[in-house]
Amino acid sequence: MLQSTRRSLPMSLLRAREVVMAQFRPILAQHGVSEQQWRVIRVLGEQSPLDATELAERASILAPSLTRIIKALEERKLITRGKVEGDGRRVILSIAPKGQVLISQVSPESSAIYDEVQRRIGHERYEQLLDLLEGLIDLEKK
Amino acid sequence: MLQSTRRSLPMSLLRAREVVMAQFRPILAQHGVSEQQWRVIRVLGEQSPLDATELAERASILAPSLTRIIKALEERKLITRGKVEGDGRRVILSIAPKGQVLISQVSPESSAIYDEVQRRIGHERYEQLLDLLEGLIDLEKK
DNA sequence: CTTTGATATTTAACATGTTAAATAGTTTTG
DNA sequence: CAAAACTATTTAACATGTTAAATATCAAAG
Numbered sequence: 001m002l003q004s005t006r007r008s009l010p011m012s013l014l015r016a017r018e019v020v021m022a023q024f025r026p027i028l029a030q031h032g033v034s035e036q037q038w039r040v041i042r043v044l045g046e047q048s049p050l051d052a053t054e055l056a057e058r059a060s061i062l063a064p065s066l067t068r069i070i071k072a073l074e075e076r077k078l079i080t081r082g083k084v085e086g087d088g089r090r091v092i093l094s095i096a097p098k099g100q101v102l103i104s105q106v107s108p109e110s111s112a113i114y115d116e117v118q119r120r121i122g123h124e125r126y127e128q129l130l131d132l133l134e135g136l137i138d139l140e141k142k
Numbered sequence: 143m144l145q146s147t148r149r150s151l152p153m154s155l156l157r158a159r160e161v162v163m164a165q166f167r168p169i170l171a172q173h174g175v176s177e178q179q180w181r182v183i184r185v186l187g188e189q190s191p192l193d194a195t196e197l198a199e200r201a202s203i204l205a206p207s208l209t210r211i212i213k214a215l216e217e218r219k220l221i222t223r224g225k226v227e228g229d230g231r232r233v234i235l236s237i238a239p240k241g242q243v244l245i246s247q248v249s250p251e252s253s254a255i256y257d258e259v260q261r262r263i264g265h266e267r268y269e270q271l272l273d274l275l276e277g278l279i280d281l282e283k284k
Numbered sequence: 285c286t287t288t289g290a291t292a293t294t295t296a297a298c299a300t301g302t303t304a305a306a307t308a309g310t311t312t313t314g
Numbered sequence: 315c316a317a318a319a320c321t322a323t324t325t326a327a328c329a330t331g332t333t334a335a336a337t338a339t340c341a342a343a344g
Contacts, residue, residue: 003256005185005200009268010162012275014202017155019282024152025302034302034329043147053292058147060156065330067294072329089292089339114145120281121274126151129274132267133154139262140161167332176299176332195322207300209324214299231309231322 023113031106036061037078038106040069044079044095045103051084052091078102165255173248175220178203180248182211186221186237187245193226194233220244 005011021035028038039059044050050058056066070093073079078099084090095103118126147153163177170180181201186192192200198208212235215221220241226232237245260268 003253005181005188007272007276009256009259009272010159010166011181011202012272012279013155013159013162016275016278017152017159018202019279020152020155022282029303036330039147039153046147051292060153060160062331062333063293064295064332068330087292087340091293111145114151117151117278117281121277125274125277129271129278130149130151130154132263132271132274133158135263135267136158136259136271137154137161139259140164171333178300193322204301204303205323206302206325210300229310229322233323 020117023117024110027106027109027113031102033078033102033106036065037069037073040066040073041078041095041099041103044093044099049082049092049094052093055093073099162259165259166252169248169251169255173244175244175248178207179211179215179220182208182215183220183237183241183245186235186241191224191234191236194235197235215241 025035028035033041036059039061040055043055043058052063052066052070055061056063059066061069070079070081070091074081076098077096080094080096082092082094084092121129167177170177175183178201181203182197185197185200194205194208194212197203198205201208203211212221212223212233216223218240219238222236222238224234224236226234263271
């Protein structure tokens with residue numbers, strides 16, 4: 001029997017994400033970074049340096065997109081790019097000072113929005129949702 | 143304090159969706175339709191005709207993307223496009239016979255995958271997840 | 285040591301996402 | 315009724331998603 005488009009898991013995931021991101025986009029736009037660029041910067045803010053493959057994995061961005069994003073962020077001196085000695089194929093990325101400044105500017109506003117969303121749906125439901133999503137994500141690895 | 147990228151709501155929603163869609167993409171690819179094209183076809187399969195605005199809303203596709211998708215689907219005769227009498231601005235879309243055939247071909251395979259995902263994470267958790275997502279989506283309307 | 289196979293990144297090509305602006309038609313106002 | 319305001323769709327421009335293929339380098343076999 002046909003799945004209704006209203007209670008379809010992929011569709012619900014997409015819409016839920018849309019609702020949350022709609023809160024963020026204006027902030028990111030004010031700082032001149034896209035959603036994906038911000039993900040890259042934030043991952044490098046947590047751990048730096050990282051090679052491109054690891055970075056792509058952690059930021060959930062496909063390699064071809066990452067190539068383009070890296071180029072843009074490097075030109076703006078938000079990140080730096082280097083080569084690994086011992087393996088000439090790998091590219092190593094690091095957060096740059098300007099990138100750290102950006103993180104320190106955006107993070108407070110970002111946290112405020114997270115808190116607001118969490119408050120509106122309830123702390124318990126929020127954690128529950130994250131747990132269920134994690135369970136779904138882990139299906140991939142089995 | 144900084145949100146970890148691992149337990150970030152937008153990131154988790156994105157990854158969870160990715161896991162589910164990874165199951166679907168091969169099927170859709172076999173039938174030569176993209177994920178978004180399939181959403182449009184499926185929505186029209188549920189209700190047809192629909193005007194472009196309604197269709198965009200229900201398929202969670204932005205108007206500019208819908209314009210391009212409609213063009214492609216109409217050329218392949220999967221949907222048909224008409225004008226409304228009384229309002230010359232509106233475009234009306236309907237599912238075409240070829241589109242209905244496609245739905246009848248893809249739906250069984252699609253359902254099988256839904257069932258499999260549901261089985262793997264558990265029926266109860268599956269419904270719970272949909273409920274929580276719905277709650278998040280409804281924040282938008284308040 | 286060189287050929288074969290695997291891995292990391294990039295390029296290419298096309299579809300979609302995203303915001304802003306343009307177009308065309310409709311409704312509201314004065 | 316004519317100007318102004320509004321609505322629906324399209325176009326434009328650029329970023330990203332997606333798959334496949336190309337490059338470059340490294341590792342394994344022979």
